Every structure is written in structure tokens, then in C-alpha cells.
Amino acid sequence: MKALIFKGKDKIEWTETMEPVIIEPTDIIVKIEGFTFSHADYRPYLGQDDSVAPDTIMGHEGVGVITAVGGSVINLQVSDRVAIGCIIHCNICQWCLRKTFAKCVNGGFILGTKINGTHAEFVRIPYGDNSVIKISSAMNLADALMFSDVLPTGYENVIKKVDFRWCIWSS
Ligand SMILES: [Zn+2]
Numbered sequence: 001m002k003a004l005i006f007k008g009k010d011k012i013e014w015t016e017t018m019e020p021v022i023i024e025p026t027d028i029i030v031k032i033e034g035f036t037f038s039h040a041d042y043r044p045y046l047g048q049d050d051s052v053a054p055d056t057i058m059g060h061e062g063v064g065v066i067t068a069v070g071g072s073v074i075n076l077q078v079s080d081r082v083a084i085g086c087i088i089h090c091n092i093c094q095w096c097l098r099k100t101f102a103k104c105v106n107g108g109f110i111l112g113t114k115i116n117g118t119h120a121e122f123v124r125i126p127y128g129d130n131s132v133i134k135i136s137s138a139m140n141l142a143d144a145l146m147f148s149d150v151l152p153t154g155y156e157n158v159i160k161k162v163d164f165r166w167c168i169w170s171s
């Protein structure tokens with residue numbers, strides 16, 4: 001598949017790489033229909049964030065269709081169209097139980113930083129049941145993409161202390 005790969009400061013490449021596979025039973029694989037860029041994507045590129053390892057696929061925002069589900073995924077199935085949450089969360093750690101999902105010890109802001117992200121033809125999403133929402137196939141792509149990060153983060157930042165499911169950036 002093709003993916004946008006971070007290669008280090010000032011260097012990204014749209015190039016061929018391995019397709020992701022299910023690793024954990026809670027994983028899903030999503031075929032990306034569209035993705036958006038975020039300020040957080042530019043920080044490693046600009047050399048302002050050295051926590052992202054070279055050869056990581058960039059991006060944490062996207063919409064697509066599920067092509068595979070792990071054995072313990074309950075609420076999703078192949079062919080479901082989903083918006084990917086920018087915050088991966090397990091729903092069982094102490095931070096998730098307090099609904100501070102960005103601090104999830106098993107997830108958090110890891111897409112495109114600690115694990116391969118959404119700027120690719122396919123992406124592996126851990127804790128699929130918690131980390132995506134289903135999107136109607138009738139919704140146009142530009143609108144659907146707003147649900148990945150733009151709308152929830154904007155909503156939280158404008159209306160403080162809102163208990164939004166994805167983007168509680170601080171407790
Ligand atoms: Zn973002």
C-alpha cells in the first residue's frame with residue numbers, strides 16, 4: 001500500500017510500505033477513504049517534536065471502511081464506515097474510567113506518533129470498539145472527516161470541561 005511516511009525533520013515520503021494486519025483481538029483494520037492534516041502532524045516535520053520515530057506513518061484523522069476485525073471486537077463488522085478517533089482508548093485503565101481518554105495508558109495520542117497512523121491506504125486501529133464511531137454511508141466525506149478530530153477537539157476547546165468521549169486533553 002501507499003503511505004505518507006515521516007522520515008525525519010523536513011522529510012516525508014508518499015511511498016510503498018507493508019499493509020497493516022490484526023495484531024491484538026481488539027484491533028480493526030480500516031481502508032482509508034480520506035484523511036485530514038492537523039497541526040500535530042507538522043510538529044515532527046518542523047523538528048519541534050522528536051518523540052516520533054523515523055519511518056512512522058503520519059496522521060491521526062481519517063474516515064474509511066472496515067476490512068478486518070479482531071476476534072473480540074463486538075460492535076463493529078467488516079464494511080462498516082467509520083470516523084477514526086484521534087485518541088485511542090481502552091476503556092478499562094484508571095484514566096479511561098475517569099473519562100480522561102487522552103491519558104489512556106494503553107492508548108492516548110498514539111496514531112501517527114507511537115504507532116502507524118491514518119495517512120495511508122490502510123490503518124490498524126487498536127481498541128476498535130472504543131476508538132471509532134460509525135458514519136452513515138450517505139454522509140459526504142468532507143462532513144464525515146470533521147468527526148475524526150476537528151469537531152471534537154474544537155468543541156472541547158470552545159466549551160471547557162465538556163465530557164467528550166475522545167478528546168479530554170487534561171483532567
Ligand atoms: Zn488532529
Ligand SMILES: [Zn+2]
Binds near residue numbers: 095104106107
Ligand atoms: Zn485506557
